[in-house]
Amino acid sequence: MLKGKILKKGNTIGIVAPANSDSKDKILRSKDKLENLGYKVKLGKHIFDTWHSFAGTDKNRVSDINNFFEDPEIDAIMCLRGGYGSIRIVKDLDIEMIKKNPKIFIGYSDITTIHSALNQKAGLITFHGPMASSNFFNIEKFTLDSFIESMENNEPREIKNPVELKSMTGGKASGIVIGGNLTTLMGDIRTPNELNFKEKILFIEEIREPTYKIDRILTQLLNSGKLSQLNGIILGDFNRCIPASEYDMSLMDLFEDRLKNLGIPIIYNFKSGHCKPMVTLPLGIELEIDGDRLTIRSLEGAVR
Numbered sequence: 482m483l484k485g486k487i488l489k490k491g492n493t494i495g496i497v498a499p500a501n502s503d504s505k506d507k508i509l510r511s512k513d514k515l516e517n518l519g520y521k522v523k524l525g526k527h528i529f530d531t532w533h534s535f536a537g538t539d540k541n542r543v544s545d546i547n548n549f550f551e552d553p554e555i556d557a558i559m560c561l562r563g564g565y566g567s568i569r570i571v572k573d574l575d576i577e578m579i580k581k582n583p584k585i586f587i588g589y590s591d592i593t594t595i596h597s598a599l600n601q602k603a604g605l606i607t608f609h610g611p612m613a614s615s616n617f618f619n620i621e622k623f624t625l626d627s628f629i630e631s632m633e634n635n636e637p638r639e640i641k642n643p644v645e646l647k648s649m650t651g652g653k654a655s656g657i658v659i660g661g662n663l664t665t666l667m668g669d670i671r672t673p674n675e676l677n678f679k680e681k682i683l684f685i686e687e688i689r690e691p692t693y694k695i696d697r698i699l700t701q702l703l704n705s706g707k708l709s710q711l712n713g714i715i716l717g718d719f720n721r722c723i724p725a726s727e728y729d730m731s732l733m734d735l736f737e738d739r740l741k742n743l744g745i746p747i748i749y750n751f752k753s754g755h756c757k758p759m760v761t762l763p764l765g766i767e768l769e770i771d772g773d774r775l776t777i778r779s780l781e782g783a784v785r
Contacts, residue, residue, distance in 0.1 A: 482657075482765050483583035484583060485585035486584075487632065487635055488556055488557045488633065490519030490520065493522070494558070495524075496511075496522060496528060497558060498525065498561040499536075499566060499567045500560075500564040500565055501565065502529070502530070502535070505529055508524070508528060508529070508561065508613070511614045511617050515559075525545030525548075526544075528545070536561070536566070539566075539573070540573075542566065543573040547575045550584060551578055557586070557587065559612060559613050561613045561615075563588070563592055563612070564591055567591045567594045568594045571594050576603050580605075583603075585607075586599060587610045587611070587761075589612065589753075589754065590688075592661075593609075593665035594665055595607075597674045597676055608631060608632075609753060609763075611624055623643045624757065624759045627760050631762075631783060631784075634782060635782030637779050637780050637781055637782065638779055640778065642760055643760070645750065648749075648773070649749060650743075650746055650772055652772050653746060654712040654770055655682070655780060657766065658684055658764055658767075659676050659678070659682070660683050660764065662687060663698055680711075680712050683708075685717060686717030686754025687754070688718075688720040689720065689721045690719075691722070691723065692723065692724050692732055695719070700739065709743060711743070713770045714747045715749075716751060717752070717762075718753060718756035719732055719754070746770050747772065766781055
């Protein structure tokens with residue numbers, strides 16, 4: 482897998498908006514926050530654009546990403562926020578150019594579809610981590626520390642969680658970690674970005690989806706045979722994912738019903754996703770999960 486260079490203070494972060502935009506004030510204040518942390522910041526040419534609900538046209542949003550990968554002054558690319566829109570532009574990423582210019586790429590939520598494309602088609606390690614206006618606008622210490630450790634550490638390490646991890650099934654498993662937002666992942670099925678689940682560690686998170694919808698997605702993944710190919714699962718934060726009625730399963734009942742019989746290590750209570758604080762998780766690296774010791778370890782550095 483390709484790796485971006487270690488991100489140090491004084492390096493330049495380029496901010497892009499692949500999906501929805503934000504207010505000019507919030508964008509500029511997020512930029513100031515990153516600069517106050519010691520980074521240089523360059524805004525995408527179209528970051529203030531609007532087109533319907535999007536941060537500019539599809540063509541302009543993807544051009545900002547491609548341009549920053551090609552720009553030698555940019556050391557890392559951070560998404561402004563999620564929302565919706567990444568799936569409309571992912572086919573126009575310049576994959577061959579990106580392979581020649583591997584850089585840190587950071588985001589989550591709707592950005593999952595770009596992670597999948599960069600991981601699978603470009604062979605680039607990316608980062609499921611905090612975004613400019615979603616997180617750096619008002620960032621917590623743990624979230625910032627986790628981000629910095631991921632950007633600056635090129636050695637194997639234990640990935641710290643702000644609370645104790647929990648295990649649904651014990652045992653140890655290793656593999657390349659894939660995933661992100663569950664609903665967004667399903668949007669990639671039967672497209673060129675569809676992830677290969679074979680012998681992988683799957684990480685998933687979600688926000689504001691009733692449990693029956695999560696049931697539907699997990700059942701589809703079960704029926705397709707994808708989940709049975711996995712070596713292990715990490716359940717991230719499922720923010721406000723509650724039963725729609727008194728008859729629906731609770732979230733944990735659903736996970737146990739759909740996942741426990743896979744017979745693979747499953748760790749949950751991992752605080753990455755739509756939550757505060759938030760763990761930065763590199764995607765595309767070799768990872769080890771231990772359901773007995775309740776640890777998640779990277780077996781390689783995510784940067785070079």
